[in-house]
Amino acid sequence: MRVLVTGGAGFIGSSLVKELLKKNEVVVLDDLSNGKRENIPKKIEFIKGSITNRGIVEKAVEGCEYIFHEAAQISVEESIKHPRKTWDVNIRGTRIVLDSALRGGVKKVVLASSAAVYGNNQNIPLKESEEIKPISFYGETKKMNELDAGKYYEQGLRTTCLRYFNVYGPGQDEDSPYSGVISKFIGSTLKGKRPVVYGDGEQTRDFVFVKDVVKANLLAMERGDGKIYNIGTGKGISVNELVKVIDKVTGKKIKAEYKEEKKGDIRHSVADVKKAKEELGFEAEYSIEKGIRETIEWFKKN
Secondary structure, three states, X not given: OEEXXXXXXXXHHHHHHHHHOOOOEEEEEEOOOOOOHHHOOOOOEEEEOOOOOHHHHHHHHOOOOEEEEOOOOOOXXXXXXXXHHHHHXXXXXXXXXXXXXXXXXXXXXXXXXXXXXXXXXXXXXXXXXXXXXXXXXXXXXXXXXXXXXXXXXXXXXXXXXXXXXXXXXXXOOOOOOOOXXXXXXXXXXXXXXXXXXXXXXXXXXXXXXXXXXXXXXXXXXXXXXXEEEEEOOOOXXXXXXXHHHHHHHHOOOOOOEEEOOOOOOOOEEXXXXXXXXXXXXXXXXXXXXXXXXXXXXXXXXX
C-alpha cells in the first residue's frame, strides 16, 4: 500500500514514517523548513516542497491510498509574529492537501490537529465536545483545519482529526525553535545548564510520548471516520513536577531558571481520552517517567 506523509521529515512525521515503512510504501513531502532530510531513510521516495504548492502536492498524492497530514507551522510564538505565513501554510496548505486527496481518489486523510484549539478552557480534563476558543493564531488555524476536514468528509473524503496534546520523545531537536519543553529541559540538564521555565511553573500539561501518537495515527487509518479525537494520556503534570522527574532520571539536581510567561501560553491542558479509547481503541502505553527515560537514552546516544 502506498502512503503519503506530509511533514515526514519532522519529529512526529519521521517517527510515523519509520513505523509505516514496516508494511507500506511511503512517500514523504516536506519543505525542510523544520524537518531534516536525515530524519527519513534514503530508500523511500522524498519530495522536497511545500504543501502550499498545488502542483507538488498533486504529484505527491498520485497513487496514494492514505495521507497522514503532519506538515504545519507549529510554533505559537511564530504564529503571533507572522500570522499571514501561518495562515498560508496551515489553512491554505491543508485545503490543498484535502482537495488533492479528494480529486486523487485517496481513501482517507488523517490530520494532525492540536489541543491549542481549546484555548484556556478550565473544564479539565478536556472533552472533544467542549467549546472551541483558541487564544493563539496557531490554535485558530487548527480549528479551521478541523472544519475543513469536516466539509471534505461531507463531499466523500474519509477524514479523522487527532488533537495532539504535548508530544515528546526521541528525535525531538532541543535546538529547534519549535522544540517541546521536555527536549529543551533534557538538553539543558544533561549539559549541566539550568532549564528555563516560563511563568511560575504551575501550569499543567498532558505529555504524550511520540510512539503513542504514532499508534493513534495507525488506528485512525480504519476507524473514526468524520470524527475528532484527543490524543494524550489523560494525566496532567505541572512544569515544576516535570523538572523534578527529569532530575530524578538523570541523577542531576539543577534548579530551574524562571522567566516571564510567554504570550499565548495556556494555563492548564489535560485530555479526556475516553472517546479515543472507546472508538479508536487507543490508550497511551508510556508513563511520563518511562517516556522520559527512553528520551534521555536517545539524547545520550545522539
